[in-house]
Amino acid sequence: MTGVEHPVIRTPDQRIRVFVSSTLRELAGERRAVREAVERMRLAPVMFELGARPHPPRSLYRSYLEQSDVFVGIYGAGYGWVAPGEEVSGLEDEYNLAPRSMPKLIYIKDVPARDEKLKELIARIQADDTAAYLHFETAEELGERVAADLATLLAERFDESRPDAAASAEPDLAARVPAPYTTTIGRDGELAELRALLAGGEHRVVSLIGPGGIGKSRLAIVAAHANADLFPDGVHFVPLEGVLEAGLLLPTIAYVLGIRDTGADSLEERIAQSLDDRRVLIVLDNFEQIVDEAPVLVRLYTLAPNACFLVTSRTILRIRGERVFDVDTLGLPPVDAPATLAQAQASAACVLFAERAAAVKPEFELTEANAADVIEICRRLDGLPLAIELAAAKVRLLPPADIATRLGRALPLLSAPVRDLPDRHRTMRATIDWSVGLLAEDQREMLEDLGVFAARFTLDAVEAVGASRPWGDHAIETLAALIDASLVRQMDQDGRSVFSLLAIVREYALEALEKRGDADELKIAHAEHYLGLVKRIAPGLRGPGQIEAVTELGLEVPNLRAAARHLVQTGRLEEAADFAWSLIVYWWISGYFADVRVWMLELLASGRPMSDRARAIAAFFTTWAEMWQQPSVEVVSTLGESARLFAESGDDHAAAMVQTARATTRLQFPDLDPQVARAELDDAVVRLRTFGDRWSESLAEVALGQLGVVCQDIAAATEHFDRSVRIAEDADDAFTRIVAGNNRARFRFLIGMRDECEEEFLLTLRLSIQLRFVDGATYGIEGMCALAAARGEAWRAGALAGAAATIRQTTGIFDIEEFAVHREPLAAIRAADPDAVAAGERAGRDMSLAEAIALALPDADAETRRSAAAW
Template identity: 60%
Template sequence: MAGAHRPAIRTPDQRIRVFVSSTLRELADERAAARAAIERMRLAPVMFELGARPHPPRELYRSYLEQSDVFVGIYWESYGWVAPDEQISGLEDEYDLAPATMPKLIYIKASENREPRLKQLIARIQKDDHAAYLPFHTAEELQDRIADDLATLLAERFDAAGAGAEASGEDPALGKVPVPYSSTIGREDDLRRVRELLVKGGDRVVTLAGPGGIGKSRLAIEVARASGDLFRDGVYFVLLEGVHEPGLLLSTIAYSLGVRDSGAVDLEERIAHALAGRRVLIVLDNFEQIVDAAPVLVRLYTAAPLATFLVTSRVLLRIRGEQVYEVEALSAPTASEPATMHRARRSSAVALFVDRARAVRPDFVLTDENVGHVVSICRRLDGLPLAIELAAAKVRALNPAAIDRRLEQSLPMLAATSRDLPERHRTMRAAIDWSVSLLPAVQRDLLEDLGVFATRFSLDAVEAVSEGRSWRDEVLDALGAVVDASLVKQVDVGGRSTFSLLATVREYALGRLEERGEAETMRRAHADYYADLVRRLSPDLRGPAQIETVRLLSLELSNLRAAVRHLVASDRLDDAGDFAWELFVYWWISGFFSEVRLWMLELLEKRYPISTRTRAVAVFFTVWGEMWRRPSEEVIERLGESSRLFQESGDADAAAMALAARGSTRMRFPDLDMPAAQAEVEQAREVFHRLGNWWLEALTDVALGLLAMARGAFPESLEHFERATATGVREKDAFTQVVAGNNVARVRLLGGDVDGAVAMYRTTLELAALLHYDEGAQYALEGMSAVAALRGDAWQAGALSAVAAAIRQRVGQYDVEGFAGHREQLEAVRAFQPEAVAAGEQAGDDMSIAEAYALALPDADVAVQRALAQW
């Protein structure tokens, strides 16, 4: 690519949007490969209506293009269809509408039979200074090329990212807000009105209320995407679909905000600290199942007065500061109005039906012959968006007249069976019932069985729970059929093909499963599969596979929650204890100790016998957070109890771990009992060494190093830290290297070995990026700030310090006095260059982690850049 001006690309952790343009049918495999490559980079694919369409709604895909950062065009033989009254195909129109300065990656599949107009378009593209022209032969080759080219593109633009974004005046991307896979229709007025409520700013909680299937979540997504200008510090989308315990609300919000729960401070306090002084919008989707947790929002917005919450819920929260917005159904011509083409075209319900029908049958058009039936369908379904989408999906096999007739016969009877539900709930239930009734029995059974899965699931998981089910020998065909029926969604996440059910469909499926008396059987199979998955993966949480294993477990987090919830609820308490303990490393790295504590408290409250080891596990997890937050003699006593119980159960390794935690607790006391702490940590280290547990031996070496620092014995502390680091390097364990390495660098810096400190900080920065470990990156950036200050680079010292401070605030890690090892150096350089430090701090306030990495590691390799793109 060449050109005098190249606009800055949004930095990787801000979810770059990649618009994909291609014909649909001839390049179906290639489109799937493109999506996989983009999502592998943790970027957001924008694949408008599954490809160029016969009647391209130009204003809509112009809007999609305006929100995108990179244009990917995939061309082969077909130029695409030219609609009546149009001069060019949708394929060429999309290319022309892409902003002139938008980077364009054009991939041309080899062919000797290209249509003439496509040849002309390609020839024109070759002259475009902002387009890269790249050949390929197979879908597999395309996937690798797109991933590599996007990584290279990001790397080329890192240095210019900050300045370019500021100069262009662009708003930052809306981080974690989902990108819809289809267009949103008929919600323009709702979007405007909800945005007006947010602009007014007097309501701390805005609740989008309405029945399932009405479109609350989709409206919330569109509001979030359209409100970035109102919330300068970010918009966050928190999916509560897989969260069923009110006590898990805080940890779920924390996870979405990037607040890491290490147990050091109350999670509510961490979140409040992370939100302090920040004007943010937090979207909480599907709140109705944990409505008892609503008072938590009052406490949060009281502590963080600039934060606003946008909630979707079927029931009202009934808390102070709540403003309710009732989400209504889409408009359809009333029964008293004639179903004319003119009236139908003014109906948002009809527009949605036509749009979704074209997605499954591109040649579908609204005609004088079918308009009456389409209007009738929309009327029968009360304008409910999900019901209309399910009906429109049947256009693949039935014409509107046949769909209308079947609804006329089935809908009233099905709705009458649920008289205890409000009218629109009955209609939604009946619409799903009707859609499911068209499936063969085997496919219906599969859909209902899938109700036990949370959020998303893999083909492996489906196959694992198929034993004894009617669909056992038809997994692929049956799953494909329910995807075709629009009852199950398929999407690639992190390079893996996954499946999901809309919350309303999952609720329906689980309800049917319970009516059949099969829910317990399927929950047991689900829990067994994930318990086995945890057993298989847990050894890889230490060592060379650690980074990939943490990523895989994060993809399965919702199902891990569901599995442990079932284990506890069904009194499989020993299995629940094993499940929690085997994931200890994952909880630590990813910060989920508060959730585990809730499960273990519930376990201990059960009047059901548990093994000695399970009791030891539960006691340990319930006091792990207390050892950091509120160290006390009671915590010391409880950790001693856990160690004794582990010893009685024959688990010497876990007993030593509880002992090491006991010694670490003493380190938090103002009047540190050094001999007692030293003795307990050293005793634990000896056990780990004897048993060959190198991971915990290394971490106890870190604890011993901290104890030595507390005594002022810096050479001894360095010896401990370097030994732990060497263990991490030998075993290729990223977490150990980051934790120990940052301490090595800190001691080297204190001893005047600046070059040695820089070398270590570079390593820990790279590994923290690969592991997605916020705190590791934070400590390393603080160290690099100190280095810059010592070298006289006041601006960089200020910038890196500000970025690290922002991470501290976001993750809730604010033990500045104890561990922020750059303050002294920063203040020293500030005394001589106050304006430069202040300018750097101001710049750092607007930097992302990726931009800070570009500053601290300007020569970071492609692997690190890719990891940053996925962070």
């Protein structure tokens, strides 16, 4: 592959995406093998799962290609189907659309016969100097070749990309802000105004206000990308469309900022400590549904004076420090101007219509013949961007003249019943009504049913929820029609094809579902699907499948939240409690205890009867934060009541788990009674071992080791820490191995076992990378800091300390002062070489987590470095 400029490989903030092109049914086994090979390398396979339909929209796989880094083509016997009006199959079209600069790896299966048109395509590929091709026979052989070729390619490209990466890549600061789904048209003036507001520094909250469909979210996203340079400490995007409970605002902000809720402090305090004096921009999208929580923003910006909030909302927040920015419609030709092509080309609304129409019908363009009709359409839709996009999608079926005529008949009729809404909102809702009215009955029913989902959902989930619906037997085709109508969007997320509705479309769908009387039925179906998913995944949260289970659940968080809400709303309290309890390991690892507390408080406030076990679960989760924030006799008492309720309901296993938490709370008392705590923990260990719960047993042994440290019983601490590690290793459980290992390593450092503790810190750091467990990684970095200081490595010790301090501040993770093993050796070497330590600390404070890990693990293998860089 020669003659082209190599693209920059973007490893630090975005997983490398590998676009896989092939026919589906013929090469299903080969596709699986390639997907597994790509995922083994921690890359993201991009595979168009709806490609089974004969004519996937060209704009969709073009969008997929634009977001990809490497093209992998797999060719067998078939050329693929040529859709009506097209000259080539989707298979060839994908190859044609792949940019010349994109690396192309082509694999040709040895088959007895091949379609003539495929032979022609392969001959063209073989003459293409930007593509490399190999033959293969079996799926297994293909998987091995793809993995080897990708490794070679990335090794070459990574080195070549280094000199220019900083200049050409988008700043890391905006990495969490989503890319706009399509190009943005007609907003240059607004973007310039917003930059002036954000650059000034005097506005703490800038609120983008306007009706649904006017383009607030798109404008906020584009503004966040365009102004990242004004916020050197980070730009973060917080989607709130699935956040309906006021109590979830802070947990959602915290999670996006990387703050894990382990209960060590109130979330408001931890967010403020994380932001501190950092100059950051936080985008809060779709705030209107929790607008009563707006005063929270005042408290946050008061505590974090350099933080700025960019908010999208249909209603004004009405808080101190708010600067309202009204988002207007797109520009239209003057009413008294002639409807000419020149007028249409000068109108942002008409240009948007033309671009979106060309996306579904590539030959479409503005002409003298259709300009007047396009102007009429955009005027009728009042320049509302989403309404224009929905109308443009109909160009596949209708010419602009027919669209204008139908809109002229439909909009006045449809908008009449909603006169109480503002004019633009009424127009938007009427446009959705019109678009839905053009759907077949089963398509309309599916759209309304999809309103039950949270932000994003998979095809598997759609098929499960629709199993008993009229559209259930042809879910793929029906969903495809909704994509063609621009009512459902499709995108790639970590190699999976996922779908979503815009917030206003989801609101419309859910309202229709409620009006139809089917809402409870769909909520139950949704909850049952995710209950089943959790039952399938939850056992893997303890043991060798833990890393994969945590990753899979992480992709489903919005729908896990929605499922919990549906269970509580439909009165299925026992299942809601079981749902929460079965995921206790996930909540802990990923820091979602605040979310669960909200559900459990709703459960307790429902007034419905519930079992002792459900009450025990609710008592545990609502008390968890207080275990760490305010350990007290009352907390011990509540946990004791939870354990009693578990025991009386027949769940002695859960009772033993809660007893461990109760004893751990006692360890934090200044007037600790060691005998009571030891008796509770010893009893819990025996019971947990009987139940075969190695996860909880290991954590109970950690608590016993900590008790030994508090009591200065070195022998007991050694015994229990060693045992906790052995149990974790026997269970092959990454989380408990990290927790047990970090505790043992810190203890070993304190008693002078330096070589042994280094090995432990390095191991737990590598495991933390795999699990993406920030707490564990931070302890590992601090452990390596302590060792560097003890060995006289002043600059390295300072850099690791600075990096760890930044991580703790950013994520809100705080440690017990007495057990922070790096502080004393760091102070000693600072006294001996203050300049080198200070220089290291300055460098460390500017390091990313990946850079800090690289400094702590100088001899890490390539796989570990890739995983750390992709974190």
